[in-house]
Amino acid sequence: MSGTYVRADLLATALGGTAGEAPMSRYRITLGDSRIEMEEGIPFLKVGNDVVPLLLPPLRSGRTFLVPYQVATSVIPKFATGFNYDLAAGELRIFNTAARRVVETPPAPSSTGPTVLPSIGPNTSAPNRARRTQRRLIVVDAGHGGVDPGMRGPIGDGPRIVEKNVTLAVARLVAQELRNSGVDVLMTRTTDTLIALSDRGRIANRNKGDLFVSVHVNATGARGSAGARERGYETYFLAEAKTEEASRVERMENEAVKFETGADAPKGDPLSFIINDMAQNEHLRESNDLAETIQSGFRSFHPGKDRGVQQANFAVLRGSYMPAVLVEIGFGTNPSEAAYLLDPDNQRTIAASIARGVMEYISHYDARIGAGGR
Numbered sequence: 001m002s003g004t005y006v007r008a009d010l011l012a013t014a015l016g017g018t019a020g021e022a023p024m025s026r027y028r029i030t031l032g033d034s035r036i037e038m039e040e041g042i043p044f045l046k047v048g049n050d051v052v053p054l055l056l057p058p059l060r061s062g063r064t065f066l067v068p069y070q071v072a073t074s075v076i077p078k079f080a081t082g083f084n085y086d087l088a089a090g091e092l093r094i095f096n097t098a099a100r101r102v103v104e105t106p107p108a109p110s111s112t113g114p115t116v117l118p119s120i121g122p123n124t125s126a127p128n129r130a131r132r133t134q135r136r137l138i139v140v141d142a143g144h145g146g147v148d149p150g151m152r153g154p155i156g157d158g159p160r161i162v163e164k165n166v167t168l169a170v171a172r173l174v175a176q177e178l179r180n181s182g183v184d185v186l187m188t189r190t191t192d193t194l195i196a197l198s199d200r201g202r203i204a205n206r207n208k209g210d211l212f213v214s215v216h217v218n219a220t221g222a223r224g225s226a227g228a229r230e231r232g233y234e235t236y237f238l239a240e241a242k243t244e245e246a247s248r249v250e251r252m253e254n255e256a257v258k259f260e261t262g263a264d265a266p267k268g269d270p271l272s273f274i275i276n277d278m279a280q281n282e283h284l285r286e287s288n289d290l291a292e293t294i295q296s297g298f299r300s301f302h303p304g305k306d307r308g309v310q311q312a313n314f315a316v317l318r319g320s321y322m323p324a325v326l327v328e329i330g331f332g333t334n335p336s337e338a339a340y341l342l343d344p345d346n347q348r349t350i351a352a353s354i355a356r357g358v359m360e361y362i363s364h365y366d367a368r369i370g371a372g373g374r
């Protein structure tokens with residue numbers, strides 16, 4: 001778990017401060033006159049009167065208290081006096097003068113609300129800087145395929161929907177729209193075939209993709225008529241699953257692993273895998289931005305409700321070392337939404353919106369990089 005967490009006591013000591021247990025089972029880091037307090041398992045911390053959301057909750061391991069790397073890269077420089085995180089060098093620096101914040105920190109994305117994620121480590125910017133002047137490569141992933149049909153619906157009467165067919169149809173249209181917009185596209189599959197989840201990310205990496213977009217159809221976890229009523233669209237980016245609902249969708253999408261056999265099937269604890277996976281974490285903020293842009297594009301046309309941007313630990317996203325999102329374009333379990341998703345015109349609208357979201361994200365990104373002067 002060393003990748004994205006640091007020991008609070010070592011961090012505090014390195015910065016000339018102290019750390020230790022505080023009342024109410026809290027843990028406290030004291031740096032000069034700043035007090036940072038947090039609790040195990042709670043993804044927030046307090047600095048004075050400010051409450052700061054954390055990407056990952058602090059952890060306890062025996063007497064050791066672990067804080068997400070974000071505390072070093074973003075929280076301490078922002079709230080404690082006299083510290084700065086140098087993105088280029090990947091160092092937390094101590095200043096004794098008013099010259100703090102001389103090192104440029106990336107502007108917070110405006111639309112992400114309280115879940116703004118910090119950039120971590122030196123290579124935080126994505127899409128890949130080196131490719132900036134080249135054509136972008138977007139990896140478009142049609143969920144499921146082959147012996148893995150994904151979800152089937154709807155509950156009750158209505159046209160039958162099979163997720164793998166809808167995701168392929170929509171993914172093809174997304175690819176077409178993106179190519180028309182002047183970017184290169186790689187599809188993880190173009191036929192009804194099963195690509196192992198771990199391979200989808202690997203395909204993206206091997207081809208040096210800049211962004212990864214996976215298309216899926218959602219299914220309710222509820223039964224009967226209550227389940228059939230559930231509808232709407234949501235966009236996920238990679239992170240530890242936060243809500244119970246996100247965990248449920250994550251389990252459902254990761255189920256495809258059971259169709260995979262042999263050496264390619266992912267092994268081990270997925271959480272430790274992600275926590276050790278720094279390269280992916282560097283792209284969390286970018287993935288969040290991309291997810292927000294795609295999600296907000298659906299508002300103007302989608303008949304279902306806006307279920308928001310979610311975080312989850314999807315195996316399909318985990319293997320991609322680039323900003324990566326998974327779009328659940330609607331609930332195939334809801335009869336009217338199933339009918340909506342099966343309509344080719346609606347598939348075109350959905351695909352165009354995803355493609356527009358990607359292009360919008362890229363131009364935001366370029367504007368930010370241009371303004372940042374890197």
Ligand SMILES: [Zn+2]
Nearest residue numbers: 143150216217
């Ligand atoms: Zn799916």
